[in-house]
Amino acid sequence: MEGQYSEKVMEHFKNPRNVGEIPDASGVGNVGNPVCGDIMRLYIKVDDKEVITDAKFKTFGCGAAIATSSMVTELIKGKTIQEALKVSNHAVAEALGGLPKIKMHCSVLAEQALRGAIDDYMAKKKAQGPNSKG
Amino acid sequence: MRKVYLDNNATTRMREEALEAMLPYYKEIYGNASSVHEFGRTARIAIDGARKKVADLLGTSSVEEVFFTSGGTEADNFAIKGVAHALKAKGDHIITSAIEHHAVLNTCKFLEKEGYKVTYVKVGKDALVDLDELKKAITPKTILITIMYANNEVGTIEPIEEIGKIAKEKGVYFHTDAVQAVAKLPFEARNLNVDLLSMSGHKIYGPKGIGALYIRKGTKITQLFHGGHHEMGKRAGTENVAGIVGLGKAAELARKELGEENRKLKELRDYLYKGIVSKIQDVRLNGHPEKRLPNTLNVGFKYLEGESIVLNLDMEGIAVSTGSACTSGSLEPSHVLTAMGVDPAETQGSIRFSLGRDNTKEDMDYVLGVLGPIIKRLREMSPLYDGRKQT
Known part of the structure; x- marks a missing residue:
């Protein structure tokens, strides 16, 4: 079934x-x-206990890109920042029942988007100082 | 759910008449056409009859100019490698275009590895081959020009007669991959200054696994397959009799119906395009507005990526493709749209609708009904669309 999407991928895409x-x-x-x-x-x-209370996405891309975006937001909601940092591209792909080899880079993008959002959060927090609630 | 097949440039549904004609050759008429006994002779007669029908469709009075192959890809390989090898002593330069099908492009790339030189002539924004550049590319070492008759992705029809004239003046062989043009455009190979022309069975409502190469009499060509004396000694291998018969039947009917069929397809296609433009903003037509296959419509939907559109339409029972089916497993943007100079971001959201003889106006209305909401939903998801709305 190389090149075909799993049911889970299609479900998240739909x-x-x-x-x-x-x-x-x-x-x-x-x-x-x-x-x-x-x-x-x-x-x-992110709330003041460093818990991710909400996550949303916008994606331009193929079926896998949309499905991995959807899955990564599901995986991180309710997790702390420290826990979310452990969410890898493999975890995203696995949660989707696997991805075609040629589409694995989509899961890497999802991981990078997550890291980017966390970095942005950290940078903002730092800029606002320790007493700010952000 | 309604099923609407709009991927006829990838393949077509074999017509009932072709299948009916083939069936006896899978059952009682099983002789080897090279055998002298009656079993063999019956198969030989069937092949001869089919060859005549294909010759008529391609516009040659000589059946000895039609050679059956396993399909369009083999015909392209046979033509290009065959001429390159036969004329090795004369020269080592081949001219093609940047928008050819991979059956031609990758054959040329293979020959480059063997030491041949290949020029990939540029195309304009409408996908027409630049004739000035083509002329300038010809050197005393040029042995073959190979330019497609019509492009599979955007449908642009190339100036084959002019290219033929240029090739003839310079004494260079001219091959055209006419896989998409046969049965869609009226032409006669004998009037084209074409030395070699490829066609495929399954693109003209015939069976898969069969095609033909037209080789003008006297053209020097080395065979690809070595073995028996099949196909006038040029293509060894026991003939695919049923396939040949099916191709013959498809060719016969295509020739008869070509004019009427294409008027109908063009009308439906233009109806579809008008509907798209009236319902959806930020779309572009890819390919030449007029010099285009009557069944082909390639539309770019800005801010979107093609696969997500294809999958959504598939869920509604509609089959379309991004560019060509052969490349949809790759992540590269379409080489055709890229060569046409389409903005890289916009090549991603291009969809090919290729109509066929089964399509109706109701099909078009169904597509127009579901397409708008799909594009709207996907654009709402797209960060690019979002960027546009803010500026």
């Missing part, structure tokens, strides 16, 4: 979870470019 934006996001991650065919933008909302 009904992607958490599509949209978070206007007052705690962190935003942007990865990819249109030339390579995928762009992901991942938003996270």
